[in-house]
Amino acid sequence: MSEMRFTKDHEWIRVDGSVGTVGISDYAQHALGDVVFVDLPEAGRVVAKGGEAAVVESVKAASEVYSPVSGTIVEGNAALVEHPALVNESPEDGAWFFKLTLSDPAEVETLMDRGAYDAYLQTLD
Amino acid sequence: MTASETSLLTTPLDSLHRALGGKMVPFAGYAMPVQYPAGILTEHLHTRKDAGLFDVSHMGQVTLEGDDPAAALEELVPGDIAGLGEGRTRYTVFTNEAGGILDDLMVSKLSPTKLFLVVNAACKDADFAHLAARLGGRLAVTPLLDRALLALQGPGAAAAMAKLAPSAAGQTFMTIRAMDVAGIPCLATRSGYTGEDGYEISVPADRAEELARALLALPGVAPIGLGARDSLRLEAGLCLYGSDIDTATTPVEGNLSWILGKRRREQGGFPGAAVVQRQLAEGPARLRVGIQPLDRAPARAHTVITDSAGQPVGEITSGGFGPSVNGPVAMGYVPAALAAIGTDLKLMVRGKPLPAKVAALPFVPHRYFKG
Numbered sequence: 001m002s003e004m005r006f007t008k009d010h011e012w013i014r015v016d017g018s019v020g021t022v023g024i025s026d027y028a029q030h031a032l033g034d035v036v037f038v039d040l041p042e043a044g045r046v047v048a049k050g051g052e053a054a055v056v057e058s059v060k061a062a063s064e065v066y067s068p069v070s071g072t073i074v075e076g077n078a079a080l081v082e083h084p085a086l087v088n089e090s091p092e093d094g095a096w097f098f099k100l101t102l103s104d105p106a107e108v109e110t111l112m113d114r115g116a117y118d119a120y121l122q123t124l125d
Numbered sequence: 126m127t128a129s130e131t132s133l134l135t136t137p138l139d140s141l142h143r144a145l146g147g148k149m150v151p152f153a154g155y156a157m158p159v160q161y162p163a164g165i166l167t168e169h170l171h172t173r174k175d176a177g178l179f180d181v182s183h184m185g186q187v188t189l190e191g192d193d194p195a196a197a198l199e200e201l202v203p204g205d206i207a208g209l210g211e212g213r214t215r216y217t218v219f220t221n222e223a224g225g226i227l228d229d230l231m232v233s234k235l236s237p238t239k240l241f242l243v244v245n246a247a248c249k250d251a252d253f254a255h256l257a258a259r260l261g262g263r264l265a266v267t268p269l270l271d272r273a274l275l276a277l278q279g280p281g282a283a284a285a286m287a288k289l290a291p292s293a294a295g296q297t298f299m300t301i302r303a304m305d306v307a308g309i310p311c312l313a314t315r316s317g318y319t320g321e322d323g324y325e326i327s328v329p330a331d332r333a334e335e336l337a338r339a340l341l342a343l344p345g346v347a348p349i350g351l352g353a354r355d356s357l358r359l360e361a362g363l364c365l366y367g368s369d370i371d372t373a374t375t376p377v378e379g380n381l382s383w384i385l386g387k388r389r390r391e392q393g394g395f396p397g398a399a400v401v402q403r404q405l406a407e408g409p410a411r412l413r414v415g416i417q418p419l420d421r422a423p424a425r426a427h428t429v430i431t432d433s434a435g436q437p438v439g440e441i442t443s444g445g446f447g448p449s450v451n452g453p454v455a456m457g458y459v460p461a462a463l464a465a466i467g468t469d470l471k472l473m474v475r476g477k478p479l480p481a482k483v484a485a486l487p488f489v490p491h492r493y494f495k496g
Contacts, residue, residue, distance in 0.1 A: 033352075034166035036446040037421055037453075039475065055475065057423055059165040059446050060352050081421075 004092065005068065005111035007050075008120065012092060013068040015108055020069060023096040024056065024087065027121055032058045035087040040076030041098055047071060049107050054097045056087060069107040071100035136182035137273045137333040145348050153246035155183040158350040165352035169448040172319055172357055173489070176281035177349035178340050182273040185249025186327055187256065189240040191264035198232065198240060201259055203376060203395045205386025209234045214299040214314045217384055218376055219255065224397030224404070225372035226379065228252050229364060231325075233301040233314055241301065241312065243274065243325070245366045273333035278323035278357075281345040283494060286313075286324055288343055293324065297496040307339035315494060318354070320361025320487055322494045353448075360447045360454060362415060362486030368426055369413060369442045369456055377404040378458070380413040380486075411439065412464040416455040417484035418444075422474050423453040424481070429473040430457055438463060441472065447488055454488045455481075 002015040010028035013020045029035065039055035047053045047067040054065035054076070076098045080086055086095040102108070112120060133156040136142075142149065147158030158180070160168060171177055189198060195206040204217030211234050219227040228248040233241045244252045249268075256266045277286060287294040289307040293315075296302055301314045309332045317323040328336050340346050355365070364370045370379040375397065382405065389395065393402060418424050428441040444455030455472075463470065466485050471478040 033160065033164050036166070036448075037423055039422060057446065059169070059356055059448065060159070062423070062425060 002108070003113060005108055005113060006117035006120075007066065007068045007111060009066050011066060011068050013108065013111065015102065015105070018101050018105065019074060019099055020071065020102050020108070021096045021099050022053070022065075022068060024065060024091055025117070026091045029088050029091040029095075032056060032063060032087075034059055035084045038080045038084050038087065038097065040081065041073045043073050043075050045073045047073060047100065056097075065097055067100065068111055069100075069102055070104055071102045074099040074101060134183075136180055137330040138180045138182060138337055141334050141337055142180065142348075147348070147350060150351070152351055153183055155246065157183060158348070159352045160350040161348050163347065165350070165356065166448050168347065168349045168353035169356050171347050172279045172321065172349055172353060173449050174280070175345040175347070176277060176279040176285050176323075176343075177319075177353070178337060178346055179276040179278065179349050179354055180273075180337070181276050181325070182330075182333065183246035184274055185242075185244040185246065185252060186269040186272050186274060187242045187244070187253060188235075188267045188269065189242065189256065189260065189264045190238060190267065192238065194238065194240045194260075194264050195234065197260050197263055199389070199394060201255070201395065202230075202232070203385050203389050203398070203401060204232070205389055206232055206234075206240070208386060208388070211236060212300055212302065214301050214316055218370070218381065219252065220376070220395055220397045220401070221372055222396050223372075224375040224377075224400030226366070226370045226374055226376065227255065227372060229366050229370065231314065231316060235301065241327075247367060269327070271330050272327050273330045275326045275328060275333065275337060275340070276317050276319075276323060277326065277340060277346070278317045278319040278321045278349075280322060280492065282321070282323035285340065285343045285346050289339055295496075298322075298493040307336055309336050311336070318361070318363055319357035320363070320489055320491045321357075322492055356445060356448060359443050359445060359456070360449055360487065360489040361491060362456070362488065364413070365443055374413070374458075375401055375404060375409070377401055378409045378411055378413065408461055411458045411460050413442070413456055413458055414464050415484040415486040415488065416441065416444070416457050416470065416472070417482050417488075418453040418455060418472055419480040419482065421452065422479055424455050424472040424474055424479070428455075428457075430459060430481075431471045431473060431478065432463060433469045433471065435471065435478060438470075449489050456486070459483065
């Protein structure tokens with residue numbers, strides 16, 4: 001499995017062959033606060049790079065989760081529907097949001113690696 | 126500090142909020158803590174289980190003093206203020222000529238010649254001007270700009286308060302007393318906006334932090350931000366001015382007819398009385414109701430409500446996740462014909478019609494101390 005890549009909207013993606021696994025970063029879950037609901041895409045849905053793919057809701061507000069790359073949804077993480085707080089507990093591991101088959105694997109190269117993302121976070125706040 | 130923060134007003138507890146790790150956000154022109162490190166969910170549940178301390182110093186405090194201020198105030202509000210006993214507190218609203226609501230407020234009778242009002246932060250300048258313009262010729266209208274306001278709420282509030290003000294224990298819901306709290310001269314009402322027992326404590330601004338620190342030092346008392354204040358009042362079915370009620374809604378439409386005393390319903394004499402009396406007689410066209418989404422998805426403010434056939438009939442005015450309910454809760458306006466408890470509705474959330482029902486308010490039972 002490849003290293004994790006990040007977007008400026010705080011999604012991450014890990015690619016294994018032609019399938020990417022997407023979630024939100026630890027920074028994102030901390031900024032959201034307690035997650036109480038997730039709305040996940042259905043299998044077969046086609047998503048564009050930067051397009052709306054899922055929704056994550058805290059007590060306070062709803063936020064969009066954008067797909068880091070283009071592709072077709074394989075599955076959403078059913079565990080999150082049952083246990084949304086998992087997003088706060090293990091955002092960059094067990095609490096992945098969805099998997100998708102990449103339509104253009106080269107898009108991954110346009111995303112930030114961990115070092116670049118950490119540097120980007122330093123420019124926020 | 127960013128440029129946008131420099132223009133914000135601060136409360137006397139500003140440095141305490143920051144020391145406690147409060148996440149400060151702009152609210153009604155003030156920098157206010159939306160949450161502390163514990164987070165909204167934990168703060169909400171803590172308040173229902175123990176006791177929460179809220180800074181509500183951004184709200185407006187004003188006294189009306191003179192000859193029969195109750196009779197004068199009745200020209201601006203539909204509540205029975207003349208019938209309010211000394212030392213008692215009542216919830217009411219300012220209405221406009223169309224019967225719309227300019228603000229909601231608490232009125233306490235300190236003496237036959239002096240009333241104490243607490244109004245919303247976002248409306249206070251307009252309220253003060255309204256009071257001065259309409260009553261200033263007869264009464265001394267005095268905004269209390271040098272006072273802070275703290276709310277102590279929750280089932281543990283009474284025991285905590287009793288440690289610092291023994292006389293507070295016997296005080297009942299919706300009464301006001303002048304008392305020393307931790308040796309500081311305060312004005313305390315047994316009231317609040319969470320549905321729980323508790324107090325709202327008016328304190329001199331220069332001693333507010335001392336009082337807050339004394340309360341926070343007591344076992345079970347934790348600081349609570351505006352985020353949990355909003356989810357607590359929503360579960361309690363209480364209106365947020367500007368969302369659930371405003372100048373376009375009357376007290377009758379807002380399901381606040383209970384604030385109209387029998388005498389005021391009959392005699393009128395407040396702005397918009399004819400509109401309100403007609404709605405009382407004929408029934409309003411629409412009504413604020415509790416709405417229970419049947420799925421897990423929260424329906425936020427401005428979500429379109431449809432009838433079971435999919436016709437748009439109204440809008441959610443407050444909605445979100447209720448931590449004590451452990452699910453979504455909402456309020457909104459529906460036509461009177463669809464206002465009965467149990468009526469099937471649909472909520473258009475991200476383009477999808479989600480099932481919901483009209484629900485009884487409050488979502489969480491009130492636990493006031495009535496003696």
